[in-house]
Amino acid sequence: MPPFIELRKVTKTYPTLQQETLLALQDISFEVGQGEFVSVVGASGCGKTTLLKIVAGLIPYEGEVRIGGEPVKGPRQDIGFVFQQPVLLPWRTVLENVLLPIEVMGLERSHYEKRARDILQTVGLAEFVDKYPFELSGGMQQRVSITRALVYEPDVLLMDEPFGALDAMTREALNLELLRIWRESQKTVLFVTHSISEAIFLSDRVVALTPRPGKIADTLTVNLPRPRRLETIQTQEFGRLAKHIRSLLGIGEEAGGIE
Amino acid sequence: MKGMAKGPDRWWGGLLKAEWLYSLGLFVILMGAWELLVRYLEVPFYLVPAPSGVLVALKEGFSEGLTSRVGFYLHTYYTLGEALAGFVIGSGSGIILGTLIAQSRFLGKVFVPYLVAFQSLPKVALAPLLVVWFGVGMTSKIVIVAMLTFFPLLVNSIAGFESVDRDVLEMMRSLRATRWQMFVKVRFPSALPFIFAGLSMAIVYSLIGAIVGEFIGGRYGLGIMITQMSSTMDMEGIFSVFVVLSLIGIALYLIMRSIERRVVFWTSRSRDVIGL
Numbered sequence: 119m120p121p122f123i124e125l126r127k128v129t130k131t132y133p134t135l136q137q138e139t140l141l142a143l144q145d146i147s148f149e150v151g152q153g154e155f156v157s158v159v160g161a162s163g164c165g166k167t168t169l170l171k172i173v174a175g176l177i178p179y180e181g182e183v184r185i186g187g188e189p190v191k192g193p194r195q196d197i198g199f200v201f202q203q204p205v206l207l208p209w210r211t212v213l214e215n216v217l218l219p220i221e222v223m224g225l226e227r228s229h230y231e232k233r234a235r236d237i238l239q240t241v242g243l244a245e246f247v248d249k250y251p252f253e254l255s256g257g258m259q260q261r262v263s264i265t266r267a268l269v270y271e272p273d274v275l276l277m278d279e280p281f282g283a284l285d286a287m288t289r290e291a292l293n294l295e296l297l298r299i300w301r302e303s304q305k306t307v308l309f310v311t312h313s314i315s316e317a318i319f320l321s322d323r324v325v326a327l328t329p330r331p332g333k334i335a336d337t338l339t340v341n342l343p344r345p346r347r348l349e350t351i352q353t354q355e356f357g358r359l360a361k362h363i364r365s366l367l368g369i370g371e372e373a374g375g376i377e
Numbered sequence: 378m379k380g381m382a383k384g385p386d387r388w389w390g391g392l393l394k395a396e397w398l399y400s401l402g403l404f405v406i407l408m409g410a411w412e413l414l415v416r417y418l419e420v421p422f423y424l425v426p427a428p429s430g431v432l433v434a435l436k437e438g439f440s441e442g443l444t445s446r447v448g449f450y451l452h453t454y455y456t457l458g459e460a461l462a463g464f465v466i467g468s469g470s471g472i473i474l475g476t477l478i479a480q481s482r483f484l485g486k487v488f489v490p491y492l493v494a495f496q497s498l499p500k501v502a503l504a505p506l507l508v509v510w511f512g513v514g515m516t517s518k519i520v521i522v523a524m525l526t527f528f529p530l531l532v533n534s535i536a537g538f539e540s541v542d543r544d545v546l547e548m549m550r551s552l553r554a555t556r557w558q559m560f561v562k563v564r565f566p567s568a569l570p571f572i573f574a575g576l577s578m579a580i581v582y583s584l585i586g587a588i589v590g591e592f593i594g595g596r597y598g599l600g601i602m603i604t605q606m607s608s609t610m611d612m613e614g615i616f617s618v619f620v621v622l623s624l625i626g627i628a629l630y631l632i633m634r635s636i637e638r639r640v641v642f643w644t645s646r647s648r649d650v651i652g653l
Contacts, residue, residue, distance in 0.1 A: 176551060192553075209643050
């Protein structure tokens with residue numbers, strides 16, 4: 119698989135009030151192949167969201183990030199970003215929210231409106247096209263947000279704990295749905311989560327990040343067969359991987375704080 | 378006042394029927410008690426009028442011709458005209474200046490200390506001065522109303538633009554939205570609920586401003602009617618003007634809220650039928 123997203127010695131420091139600098143990320147290097155699904159997992163505050171926003175070109179960084187061979191210097195339109203919160207505009211209907219990137223990018227609306235309706239159909243929102251966000255559940259709102267990131271056909275999907283605010287059952291359903299979308303669209307996905315099981319369940323590879331400063335503890339290949347089903351979680355291999363990641367992140371069985 | 382304010386919602390919401398009837402009942406009881414007390418205690422009519430007397434004065438005021446100086450129509454025309462003209466000028470410039478200030482940190486830092494200082498000044502204290510400057514005609518009243526309505530809109534516009542969700546701005550940035558696109562598609566609509574809250578406040582202030590201005594001096598207006606009637610101890614007349622003013626105030630407020638409900642329909646304030 120040719121590398122599509124490349125990170126070389128990515129480092130991020132923040133100035134603090136005490137005139138010191140806070141090291142948030144240190145020497146992060148890894149690659150994501152074209153069409154690959156890679157998750158970054160780590161505890162809250164380990165800098166994984168920062169890492170994702172660096173790849174999205176939303177914050178400055180030291181080191182090197184390339185997407186499709188081109189260095190990342192700012193936001194780019196070949197990336198779809200899904201945020202922790204759905205960040206929908208409450209005065210726009212579902213369809214209008216999904217078409218927001220099309221308007222902003224000045225693309226031809228008629229072509230993309232059909233595409234938007236098609237994707238909304240596949241995520242089960244066909245009847246909600248003309249509803250407003252406040253009429254939808256949290257899970258439905260996040261589906262709209264994912265559709266918005268897919269509608270302009272970006273090559274890369276960056277997802278920042280998109281299901282973190284949802285209940286466990288909705289989360290499982292959306293995990294399966296995401297895998298289906300990924301399989302059909304062949305996108306390259308970089309997914310950030312604090313849930314070890316979510317990371318393993320979804321990914322081809324998992325990057326484990328230790329906190330303060332965020333450093334790569336290890337990168338694991340997930341050799342679980344696809345398509346994955348919820349039963350996959352009960353397999354021995356799944357359990358082995360989860361245990362390994364837990365030990366990498368320095369959390370024993372007794373310590374909480376991470377799923 | 379409260380019961381009457383809730384009344385018209387019955388037709389819009391249809392949820393308040395029972396409460397509305399209770400409010401109306403309370404009104405009838407209060408008016409009846411007032412009538413009885415005034416008659417029984419033989420309160421002089423030049424101190425507190427009886428509701429029946431006020432009703433007669435109301436009837437007389439409304440049955441006068443459109444241009445009669447003793448009827449309500451001519452004076453209402455002036456007061457309402459001053460209030461609305463001042464409201465449009467004052468709140469309009471408040472929104473424009475607030476929007477400009479909110480777009481730049483620098484402007485904010487330069488202007489805000491002055492605005493805070495000016496806002497803490499009771500604007501009605503300037504009314505006599507404004508009459509000296511702009512004369513006893515409509516202009517001085519319009520200026521007072523404009524000053525009173527300017528600040529709620531200025532402050533609320535700035536607060537509205539500051540309320541914009543950072544995550545939404547970041548989402549727009551990830552799409553490489555231009556500054557103008559951010560303004561039109563996100564910042565301005567986000568500020569609208571605050572702007573409308575300011576407008577609901579300002580529409581009430583506009584009537585206060587017009588009346589205060591008329592108290593200082595002038596020829597026409599409901600405030601002039603009140604001053605003239607108090608010089609002849611016409612209490613029934615004065616109370617009838619109060620009623621007219623209340624009705625105008627309630628009507629303006631309800632119109633404003635119904636526009637608000639249609640424009641910023643996504644806020645909880647708009648979706649709550651009872652939320653007057």
